[in-house]
Amino acid sequence: DVKVTQSSRYLVKRTGEKVFLECVQDMDHENMFWYRQDPGLGLRLIYFSYDVKMKEKGDIPEGYSVSREKKERFSLILESASTNQTSMYLCASSRRDRRPKTDTQYFGPGTRLTVL
Amino acid sequence: SQQGEEDPQALSIQEGENATMNCSYKTSINNLQWYRQNSGRGLVHLILIRSNEREKHSGRLRVTLDTSKKSSSLLITASRAADTASYFCATNNYGQNFVFGPGTRLSVLP
Numbered sequence: 042d043v044k045v046t047q048s049s050r051y052l053v054k055r056t057g058e059k060v061f062l063e064c065v066q067d068m069d070h071e072n073m074f075w076y077r078q079d080p081g082l083g084l085r086l087i088y089f090s091y092d093v094k095m096k097e098k099g100d101i102p103e104g105y106s107v108s109r110e111k112k113e114r115f116s117l118i119l120e121s122a123s124t125n126q127t128s129m130y131l132c133a134s135s136r137r138d139r140r141p142k143t144d145t146q147y148f149g150p151g152t153r154l155t156v157l
Numbered sequence: 158s159q160q161g162e163e164d165p166q167a168l169s170i171q172e173g174e175n176a177t178m179n180c181s182y183k184t185s186i187n188n189l190q191w192y193r194q195n196s197g198r199g200l201v202h203l204i205l206i207r208s209n210e211r212e213k214h215s216g217r218l219r220v221t222l223d224t225s226k227k228s229s230s231l232l233i234t235a236s237r238a239a240d241t242a243s244y245f246c247a248t249n250n251y252g253q254n255f256v257f258g259p260g261t262r263l264s265v266l267p
Binding site: 045076081082086089131133144147149150151153 | 200201257
């Protein structure tokens, strides 16, 4: 079974702090993703990565950055946390299928971040 | 951009009844997937249906896809209390990333 783990289930930080959320997958997946989930808005893609040291902006990258130094690890960084970044953060990974493209995503348990 | 939209937003049924959730989307898709999320947890993949398929089954789940209407439905038969969760559809548009809808909250009452 694919396992995607996230460094914390719950996190409380103060406005202006630098926050690191880490995600590790153990299935040698090429693709990794960071989403945030807010009530009524579903999941919104923040950043994704198709390979080591590669990153692409998703739909809402502002205020976030990412790092992928190793294939199994994808970190989300909040450079200066703000209260509007209080949310549930979900990491996911998938294989890079070419034909057909399926990309079933496997999710971690999520990190509920509160910024005070 | 919001692609998949689930309907209804919330659904309450009695154990043993069937639950039907719908998903509508706006653009062409390569495939559509349904995921389940238990309260406060990550999403779990349930089933994938490709654009050239019309119906797919997995255990008590049945998914249909109507590309002419740009809609899909997820049917859970003989529901159980353990089926209580939020259900999301996610659409994939050839080479693009998945787009998730806001979800349907299903409550199955014992």
